[in-house]
Amino acid sequence: MEEKRTAWRFFKPWRFSTDEATVRKAMLNVAGLAPAVVITGGSRGIGLALAQRFLEGGHRVVIVARNAVRLDEAARELGAATGSEVVTVVCDVAEPNAFDVISADVKRAGLYLDVLVNNAGFGLAGTYVGHSDVDLSRLLAINVEALTRLTRAALPDMLARARGGVMNVASLGACVPGPNQAAYYASKAYVVSLTEAIASEVSGMGVRVSALLPGPIDTAFHEEMGAGRSLYRYVLPPMSAKSVARSAYRGFLFGNRVIVPGLSNSFFFLALKILPHAITVPMMYWLLRRPDNLRDT
Ligand SMILES: NC(=O)c1ccc[n+]([C@@H]2O[C@H](COP(=O)([O-])OP(=O)(O)OC[C@H]3O[C@@H](n4cnc5c(N)ncnc54)[C@H](OP(=O)(O)O)[C@@H]3O)[C@@H](O)[C@H]2O)c1
Secondary structure: OOOOOOHHHHHOOOOOOOOHHHHHHHHHHOOOOEEEEEEEOOOOHHHHHHHHHHHHOOOEEEEEEOOHHHHHHHHHHHHHHHOOOEEEEEOOOOOOOHHHHHHHHHHHOOEEEEEEEEOOOOOOOOOHHHOOHHHHHHHHHHHHHHHHHHHHHHHHHHHHHOOOEEEEEOOHHHHOOOOOOHHHHHHHHHHHHHHHHHHHHOOOOOOEEEEEOOOOEOOOHHHHOOOOOOOHHHHOOOEOHHHHHHHHHHHHHHOOOEEOOOHHHHHHHHHHHHOOHHHHHHHHHHHHOOHHHOOOO
C-alpha cells in the first residue's frame, strides 16, 4: 500500500541501516586484525599527545605524517613513555589516495582502522588578500578536503561493525569569524558543522563522532603559520597539548559531539555563542592581528 504523503512520515523512528551482506563483508575484512586508533599529524603537537593518551588507554595506535624521520622519533618517544609499539605511516593526507595508503599500511601491521583522528591541519595568518593561491589551496586540501574524504571513507565500515568512531580536530576559532586568519577560521567552522551533522545522522548506531575545539595550545603550529607575534600569543594563556589530549580522550569516550578542553575555553566557547558578531569579530581582529598588518602603523 502506498504510504500516505503526510508530514507524519517524518516522525517515524528511522535510521539508515547497513544491509547484512555489507555487515558480513566489513567483519570479514577485519577478521584476524586488531582494532587501531589512526591519528593523522601524530608526529608532534596535539597528535602526539593524543597518541600517548590513547596508548595509555590500552589502544593500539598508528600515527600518520609526512616527515618520516620525525615520525620514527615520535614512535620511539611514545614507545619509551608507554612501553607500547606504535605503527607509523608516511603519508600526505592531502593526496587523493591517502585513505588507501593508510589502510594498506595499517592492514600490513595486522591492524584495522577502528578510530580515525583527523588532526593534521594547516594554518595561515595575515590578511586574506595577502595569502597566495597555493597556500589557500593547501589549506583547503588539508583542513577541508582531506578530512572530508577520510571521514567519508572510514565511516561505512565503522557503521557496519557498529563500533569505532571519528574525532575531527577543529578549533575554538570555529565559533567566530577570524579576521587575519580568515580562511583558517572558516575551515575550522566547516569541520565543526560537518562533524556535528554526521554525528546526528549516525547517532545510536554504535559509532562515536566528535569535534575537538581547543583554544591556543603550546605547539609549533603558531610559528609555522606566521602567527608567532600575533597579539593573542601574548594575552591568551595556552594549554599544554597533554591536557588537551586528556580532555579529548575523556570527551570522546563519553561520546560528546563537541569537546571543548579547559575551563576558560568552555567560558570563551559560551561567550562566543552568546555575544553578537558586532562585538566578537572586532575583538578577534585585534587578537589575531600581527605587527606587520596593523592598519594604523
Ligand atoms: N596549536 C594550536 O593552538 C591549535 C589550536 C586549535 C586547533 N589546532 C588544530 O590542531 C591540529 C594539530 O595542531 P598542532 O598544533 O598539533 O600542529 P603541529 O604541532 O604543527 O603538528 C602538525 C602535525 O600534522 C602533520 N601534518 C601536517 N600536514 C600534514 C599532511 N598534509 N599530511 C599528514 N600529516 C601532516 C605534521 O607532521 P609533518 O609535517 O611531518 O607532516 C605534524 O605531525 C591542527 O588541525 C590545528 O588546526 C591547533
